[in-house]
Amino acid sequence: MNVLIYLVPMALGLGLLGLFAFLWALKSGQYSDVDGAALRVLSDDDVEK
Amino acid sequence: MTESLDLSHYAKPAGKGTLGMELAVEGVACGGCIARIEGAVKRLPGVTEARLNFTNRRLHVAWADGALKPAQILQALEDSGYHGHPFVPLRAEQEETAQARQLTRCMAVAGFAAMNIMLLSVSVWSGNVTDITPETRDFFHWASGLIALPAAAYAGRPFFASAWRALKSRSLNMDVPISLGVLLALTMSLVETANHAEHAYFDSAVMLLFFLLVGRALDHAMRRKTRAVAGNLAALKADTAHRFAGDELVSVPVAALNAGDRILVKPGESVPADGIILGGTSEIDESLITGETARHKVAAGATIYAGSINYSGALTLQVTAARGSALIDEIEKLLDKASSAKSRTMRLADRASRVYAPIVHVTAALTLVGWLIKGASLHDAVLTAIAVLIITCPCALALAIPAVQVVASGTLFRSNVILNAGDAIERLAEVNTIVFDKTGTLTLPEPQIANAAALDPDLLQRAARLALSSRHPLAIALAREAVMRKPFDGAVEEPGQGVRALIDGAEARLGSAEFCDVVTANDPNASAICFRHRDRFAAIAMTQKLRPDAIDAIRSLRERGYELRILSGDRSEAVAPIALALGIDDWQGCLKPAEKIARIEEWRAHGHRILMVGDGLNDAPSLAAAHVSLSPIGAADVTQAQADAVFVGERLRPVLDAVTTAVCARTLMAQNLWLAAIYNAIAVPIAIAGAVTPLIAALAMSGSSLLVTLNALRARTGGSS
Numbered sequence: 136m137n138v139l140i141y142l143v144p145m146a147l148g149l150g151l152l153g154l155f156a157f158l159w160a161l162k163s164g165q166y167s168d169v170d171g172a173a174l175r176v177l178s179d180d181d182v183e184k
Numbered sequence: 185m186t187e188s189l190d191l192s193h194y195a196k197p198a199g200k201g202t203l204g205m206e207l208a209v210e211g212v213a214c215g216g217c218i219a220r221i222e223g224a225v226k227r228l229p230g231v232t233e234a235r236l237n238f239t240n241r242r243l244h245v246a247w248a249d250g251a252l253k254p255a256q257i258l259q260a261l262e263d264s265g266y267h268g269h270p271f272v273p274l275r276a277e278q279e280e281t282a283q284a285r286q287l288t289r290c291m292a293v294a295g296f297a298a299m300n301i302m303l304l305s306v307s308v309w310s311g312n313v314t315d316i317t318p319e320t321r322d323f324f325h326w327a328s329g330l331i332a333l334p335a336a337a338y339a340g341r342p343f344f345a346s347a348w349r350a351l352k353s354r355s356l357n358m359d360v361p362i363s364l365g366v367l368l369a370l371t372m373s374l375v376e377t378a379n380h381a382e383h384a385y386f387d388s389a390v391m392l393l394f395f396l397l398v399g400r401a402l403d404h405a406m407r408r409k410t411r412a413v414a415g416n417l418a419a420l421k422a423d424t425a426h427r428f429a430g431d432e433l434v435s436v437p438v439a440a441l442n443a444g445d446r447i448l449v450k451p452g453e454s455v456p457a458d459g460i461i462l463g464g465t466s467e468i469d470e471s472l473i474t475g476e477t478a479r480h481k482v483a484a485g486a487t488i489y490a491g492s493i494n495y496s497g498a499l500t501l502q503v504t505a506a507r508g509s510a511l512i513d514e515i516e517k518l519l520d521k522a523s524s525a526k527s528r529t530m531r532l533a534d535r536a537s538r539v540y541a542p543i544v545h546v547t548a549a550l551t552l553v554g555w556l557i558k559g560a561s562l563h564d565a566v567l568t569a570i571a572v573l574i575i576t577c578p579c580a581l582a583l584a585i586p587a588v589q590v591v592a593s594g595t596l597f598r599s600n601v602i603l604n605a606g607d608a609i610e611r612l613a614e615v616n617t618i619v620f621d622k623t624g625t626l627t628l629p630e631p632q633i634a635n636a637a638a639l640d641p642d643l644l645q646r647a648a649r650l651a652l653s654s655r656h657p658l659a660i661a662l663a664r665e666a667v668m669r670k671p672f673d674g675a676v677e678e679p680g681q682g683v684r685a686l687i688d689g690a691e692a693r694l695g696s697a698e699f700c701d702v703v704t705a706n707d708p709n710a711s712a713i714c715f716r717h718r719d720r721f722a723a724i725a726m727t728q729k730l731r732p733d734a735i736d737a738i739r740s741l742r743e744r745g746y747e748l749r750i751l752s753g754d755r756s757e758a759v760a761p762i763a764l765a766l767g768i769d770d771w772q773g774c775l776k777p778a779e780k781i782a783r784i785e786e787w788r789a790h791g792h793r794i795l796m797v798g799d800g801l802n803d804a805p806s807l808a809a810a811h812v813s814l815s816p817i818g819a820a821d822v823t824q825a826q827a828d829a830v831f832v833g834e835r836l837r838p839v840l841d842a843v844t845t846a847v848c849a850r851t852l853m854a855q856n857l858w859l860a861a862i863y864n865a866i867a868v869p870i871a872i873a874g875a876v877t878p879l880i881a882a883l884a885m886s887g888s889s890l891l892v893t894l895n896a897l898r899a900r901t902g903g904s905s
Contacts, residue, residue, distance in 0.1 A: 157292050158292060168240075171236065171239055174238060
């Protein structure tokens with residue numbers, strides 16, 4: 136069962152990665168305009184008209 | 185236009201030599217609007233940032249200081265077909281946003297910790313009945329502790345802080361048993377882990393925090409959503425005033441007016457601040473303030489109040505009281521009195537927790553003492569007492585009410601009702617009497633054509649199109665009928681009289697009877713606006729019309745057993761026909777705000793629970809005095825701030841939806857509280873008996889939380905189907 140010594144911390148590390156990704160997303164305003172984000176993906180604002 | 189618009193009041197420094205401004209944007213309907221709006225604004229010189237938040241319809245613009253005037257941004261929006269209304273974000277709103285972020289972060293941390301600890305705990309539970317070695321179990325317990333302690337220290341802060349505040353003021357709230365339970369469970373688990381015990385309670389402590397945070401975050405999200413909508417409405421209603429700077433006129437936001445300023449009020453505008461008339465004569469409509477729909481004449485020397493509508497002539501005013509109007513102050517005094525009376529009713533959740541918190545503490549203490557008397561060791565007795573504390577902690581109770589509130593407020597939102605107060609749903613459900621105001625509530629806020637059937641449609645169209653060139657309120661209402669939205673070329677407005685223009689080579693006139701040389705019958709309930717083109721003429725009667733579905737909505741409400749009444753500030757002759765049409769026998773007119781409150785207080789004393797539906801400044805105090813209140817949007821600012829909920833649109837049906845959804849939600853809340861109580865009735869004896877393992881605690885807690893949340897989802901249909 137010694138394998139657990141590094142498997143458990145690894146699992147935790149992956150979980151923490153997810154947590155930090157979420158906190159980063161929250162901080163950078165990814166959740167401040169959820170309806171807008173759904174529509175912006177369809178706009179061609181990167182194409183010069 | 186020679187007049188310049190000064191919006192510097194709204195522009196705030198945004199760092200690096202740029203200025204920033206927030207605008208509430210009207211007319212945003214689809215995804216294409218985002219690109220159009222941002223594109224239009226970004227094309228302006230000096231604009232460094234333009235971002236539209238589609239969720240709350242707000243635009244943030246930043247530009248290099250001095251590169252452009254804020255008014256140009258409004259113009260750019262106007263040119264692309266949108267109306268922008270600058271506003272200063274309320275401090276309360278910013279604080280709530282910060283709080284919401286904090287709650288979400290706490291929830292994320294607690295969620296992460298709960299998941300990972302569960303992963304370890306499940307292994308221990310299954311290991312305990314099979315072949316886990318004591319070393320592995322200890323390792324798993326220590327790992328759980330390592331996750332739980334920092335996570336609880338971070339995610340538990342909202343509870344610890346609130347519990348500490350309550351204890352400092354020598355009272356108990358729901359957060360006290362929660363904090364106590366979490367802290368004790370963590371300490372006990374540490375001690376147990378150090379002693380190589382079979383069970384640790386890290387999972388229970390963290391799961392408890394997670395479920396509670398979900399409930400709080402939901403509750404918060406609902407309130408923030410309504411706050412944002414209310415903030416936008418306030419911005420939409422914020423008017424500009426024309427201030428004299430020397431001889432020149434400058435448009436400034438009303439918020440920037442000071443006492444002593446000289447301002448011009450043009451015909452058709454609402455008076456931005458209280459003042460004394462220096463010059464000009466006009467007719468003004470004070471219906472917003474007094475409920476009286478008849479207009480009266482004013483001249484130099486007279487005092488007029490903010491919120492009145494100037495009908496016919498331009499007035500020069502000396503501002504006497506900016507913002508805090510004398511009349512509004514008077515009304516606010518009444519408001520304060522009335523709202524302090526309302527705070528006597530307590531929220532259901534508060535009531536439940538007030539009873540619940542002491543019971544939890546007493547039960548846990550009794551368990552401890554009981555086991556000690558029975559001869560158990562201190563260690564076992566404390567362990568059992570903590571198990572009782574954890575299992576009685578109100579996970580389900582904390583979710584029971586917010587979950588229903590969130591789902592029900594979503595349902596209400598879809599039927600155009602926006603809640604202002606979190607507990608409005610509970611109070612709406614208790615109503616048995618509904619009192620309506622007349623002007624702007626039962627009737628539409630703008631006057632409508634009364635005799636459309638008797639008029640030649642072609643003539644009416646021409647009149648409506650000509651009305652597009654006038655700023656007179658009656659003409660603005662008439663202009664809505666116009667199919668062709670293009671004004672006639674060369675139309676001239678004669679202040680106080682009407683507009684004229686050449687149509688097909690002959691002069692057409694729209695305005696007062698004398699101006700058009702038309703003789704009209706004098707109807708006390710309607711205002712006439714006349715139209716003449718060559719030898720054809722029409723007298724168009726404009727009157728306050730009932731909301732289109734008023735009769736149906738009132739009938740449905742009566743069928744549901746509500747007692748219906750009308751209290752109006754308008755003349756009795758104007759109220760009578762409306763009451764008759766709706767079949768409401770119990771009505772009174774000519775009431776002053778204080779008299780309305782007196783009536784409401786009197787009915788309250790007789791056991792009526794009153795829903796007051798009203799708009800207008802004169803209704804604000806009675807809205808506060810009633811058990812719960814609703815306002816149509818378009819109502820005066822003060823009223824919106826006071827009403828527990830507002831509704832949008834021309835129809836009266838939202839009133840019906842509001843009460844039915846509330847009744848349905850209230851039933852669900854009661855069911856949820858019962859579910860939580862039953863859960864406790866089953867789980868607490870087991871805990872007192874000392875038979876609760878962490879596995880049972882975890883199952884019971886998540887099970888009851890899930891059940892309660894699922895039950896809350898039934899509020900989606902709102903009981904209206």
